[in-house]
Amino acid sequence: MSDDLNNLYRDILMEHYKFPRGRKKLEHADIHNEGQNPSCGDELEMELQLDGDKIKDIYVSCVGCAVSVASGSMLADTIKGKTLAEVKKIAAVIRGMLKGEDVPDNIDLGDLESLRGVKKFPVRIKCALLSWTTLIDALAAREQGAEIRTSTTE
């Protein structure tokens, strides 16, 4: 198979797809948002529970392709326990990376490293972005005291 394809569907990504994290519904949620890419049919639900300015727990449920599900699963893994400031920073880095920007040297991406292969497939970037945009929009709305119901990357 082509190197590009192997770079897209890395083992780590497929592992997250088949066994996604953050699938346990929260008892109490402070932030709620949904993601939808209507032309794909991808649908995502996200809930965050805060403890001060930290993400105490997260629920992400995504119905979609391997890339969108895995990206959401990695998001859940990554942001749990982090402060809102840290989360915003990493979300911005991932969004930039998917759009072809360089990742700062001092950032440890962990499993998220495996999303690097997506940018070679322009039509699939929106899949990887869906969960991150849903998160970024939800945090921005909270800061502004605005209401939010859905986000999209289409």
Place this chain on the structure above:
Amino acid sequence: MKSHRQILEMSGGVPTVTSFKPERIKLDFPIFTRTVHGKPLIYLDSAATTQKPQVVLDTIEKYYSYQNANVHRGLHTLAEEATAAYEATRTKVAEFIGGVKPEEVIFTRNATEAINIVAQSWGEANVRHGDRIVITQMEHHANLVPWLMLSRKTGAKLKYIKITGDGLLDLSDIDEIIDSRTKIVALTQMSNVLGTINPVEEIIEIAHKKGAMVLIDGAQSVPHLPVDIKALHADFLAFSAHKMLGPTGIGILYGKQEFLEKMEPVTYGGEMISDVRFESVRWNTLPWKFEAGTPHIAGAAAFGAALQYLQNLGMDNIRRHELELTAYALERLAALDFIKVFGPTDPEKRGGAIAFADNDIHPHDLATFLDTLGIAVRAGHHCAQPLTKLLGVSSTTRASIYIYNTTDDIDHLADGLNEARKYFRYV
């Protein structure tokens, strides 16, 4: 060694029935000389748009190189030639769909625009609060949204003919759905997702008995089946050139003269008027009343070449070829226990647009994988979101065939589906 095209030219460009060989037809399409990811292109997305034969491409080039002028308004040679080429295709279309009058054939941008003209012009003048508009659950958005908007604007009720589990129209309560309040029934002759060929003749008869008009969305049927709109007695027919070897940006609205005469244009400008004063305007006669502005002249000329190409092959022969290939594809897919095919299992009841789902692999991952093998299929809801939801999935993968597809292409698809299982480690 002579190319297929050279052989055809020697024989007057008319292939005989026995010469319907997709392998040879492929040679007329330059796109099949290219590779995708280093593999020969296997194009299985003709329901989205078909590839173009050299003769269509040549016609576009010839038009812009040697005939380019605006139509209907110049007194010079080029303008006459451009007008002749444009109008010749209109006449050809009129013959192609069963020998209707050329003035009943209107050039549009595509099937979508054709349907919108009817919904806006005829619809807003004739549909009232309390009336009914009837469509089916398997409509493309192009034949759903215009009617949804019309029902919102007028207060008419939009009713859907349901589909059965095997993807056929459920006609059990058709007499209740198409009732005396029904003003128009708009339905596809062939589903772009399920492939289903609908019994439009029967539905037209029922609708006419109740005093309702019928619009046929022929975007998928006209390219693949012999369609005799006169024999069907349909009131309107919409289809697009690009799904039948022609260029994008040009489509057809056929309408019975008696209705078109009474309809108001929806776009205003040059070409569609006969007399303009500072205070008043008189519309042009049919068909130009509906063709405001400079039309897609090169597109019309090239569409003429596409129609000629199809006629040379013969629409009956095309249907026979696709029937055989669809049967073969259904058989190959049925043998894969991890694949579920949507739509009728009987190839006689369907065309060659075949939507399916892998039990484990998402359609987008599957399409990306197949693409690396050079196989072009479509993944998504195919502009029929309500239908996709009804099928209980968020999206499907669709393989769709045309005159240039071979059993070899289907074998590649089946092999590709097997390989995908291995690649994504489901076996």
